[in-house]
Amino acid sequence: MNKRFAYLIIASMVLGILVGWGCNQFLDAEQAKHAxxxxxxxxxxxxxxxxxxxxxxVLTTLIAGIAHMEDAAAVGRIGAKTMGWFVSASAVSLLLGLVMVHLLHPGAGLNLAEVSATGAAPAAATTDAFTLQGFLTHLVPVSIFEAMAKNEILQIVVFSLFVGTAVASLDKKAPQVLELVEQGAQIMLKVTGFVMKLAPVAIFCALASTIATQGLSMLAVYGKFVLGFYATMGTLWLLLFVAGWLVLGRRVIPLFGAIREPALLAFSTASSEAAYPRILDVLPKLGVRRRIVSFVLPLGYSFNLDGSMLYCTFATMFILQAHGVHLSIQQQIFMLLLLMVTSKGIAGVPRASLVVIMATLTYFGLPETWIALVLGVDHLLDMGRSATNVVGNSVAAAVVAKWEGEL
Incomplete structure (x- = not known):
């Protein structure tokens, strides 16, 4: 069934590109836009x-996962190991983006006169929340109902940590509450199964829409930038594979095979959130205990966006290169630290990487409208970074499980 579903996803991608190309070629601009x-x-x-x-x-699986741990000390221990991996992976992603953009120089010789008309930065985007004080304050929900209504994953994680730890620390484990949460998790996993059956249709629609308006030529306009980013992303995947091999041994091979379908789904829809339910289902089948998966994945979706961080560094430096702006070594190091902090609160924010890049440009006193340079191909690159976020979080869950003897 899983193999058939993967083939169905690939077929949807190919069909979406063909239909989109047909609309782009045989309809006028207004008709293509309408389609x-x-x-x-x-x-x-x-x-x-x-x-x-x-x-x-997230709420039900995380509370249930933490509540089944032996005690609060286990939560702290696993949390420390998880965050240690996340911080290390974040640093590697940011540094790799910086090194590769210097090696490839994707912004060198770009004709800015052509791209100046691609559009301005989104008017609704704001950088106010991307400060250390704003981030720390935003961690704590005013109300769990408000956090759930707004899909504030980070705030839901904080609330779930408190509730799950409280249940784990009770002698009798609050059996009725625990049973309710577990039943809620099972129901939501079943609902997820229903929703995921629509994934091939969504993939077809996403690609057909993009290609219909922008055409296949969109791949050639910023060819050097796009190819450079995907080469850098491929290098990051290789590093994640090697890191996984060092900890997991040969088990990293079936892991990468199993997450192929979620990664394809994230790539096609340009949303790592779309793949979350599939990873939650796939990893336990590989032997990763569900309580570890339920703990690590929600944290990963808030703190371990490897693809997004790689893109933030690569795209920021690309914009600066294209405009002939040079940063000193000290400024580049500070930029990495700034991106490390600001990228931790971007989960669930639409096109959040663009907002982080705008915040970085503003901090260095540069026009935030320069973000227009990458808007034309941002969706294409969003596909790659979403898939990378899925791979990074899947490897993280398996590694933490191995460290805990839960694999």
Whole structure:
């Protein structure tokens, strides 16, 4: 069934590209734009369904996972190991992006006169929350109902940590509450199964919409930038594989095989959230204990966005290169530290990487409208970084499980 579903996803991708190309070639610009709107509606409905289930899924699975741990000390120990891996992976992702952008120089010789008309930065984007004080304050929910209504994953994680730890520390484990949470988790996993059956349709719609309006030529406009980013992303995947091999041994091979389908889903929909339910289902089948998966994954979706961090560094330096701006070594190091902090609160924010890049440009006194340079291909690159986020979090869950003897 899983293999058939993977083939169905690939077929949807190919068909989406072909239909999108046909609309782009044989319809006039206005008709193609109108067709793209109808296609994008399919993707929007699917992503809304995903967002509908994310909050209750994270809440129930995380509380249940923590509550089954021996005590609060186990929560702290696993949390420390998880965050240690996340910080290390984040540092490697940011540094790799910086090194590769210097080696490849994707922004050198770019004709800015052509891209100046691609559009301005989104008016609704704001960088106010991307400060250390704003981030720390934002961690704690005013109300769990408000956090769930707004899909604030980070706040739901904090609330779930408190509730799960409280249940774990009780002598009798609050059996009725625990049973209710576990039943809620099972129901949400079943609902997730229903929603995921629509994934191939969403993938077809997403690609058809993009290609219909921008055409296959969008791949050539910023070819050097796109290819450079994907080469850098491939290098990061290789590093994640090697790191996984060092900890997991040969078990890293079936791990990468199993997460192929979730990664394809994240790539096609440009949403790592879309793949979350699939990873939650796949990893326990590989022997990763569900309580570890339920603990590590929600944290990973808030703290371990490897692909997004890689993109933030690569795209920021690309924009600076294209405009002939040079940063000193000290400024580049500070930029990495700034991105390390600001990237930790971007989970669930639409096109959050663009907001982080804008915040970085503003901090260095540069026009935030320069973000327009990457808007044209951002969706294509969002596909790659979403898939990378899925791979990074899956490896993290397996590694922490191995360290805990839960694999």
């Amino acid at each position: 793209a709107k109808w296609f994008s509606m399919g993707t929007d409905v699917f992503l809304r369904l995903i967002k509908m289930i994310i909050a209750p899924l």
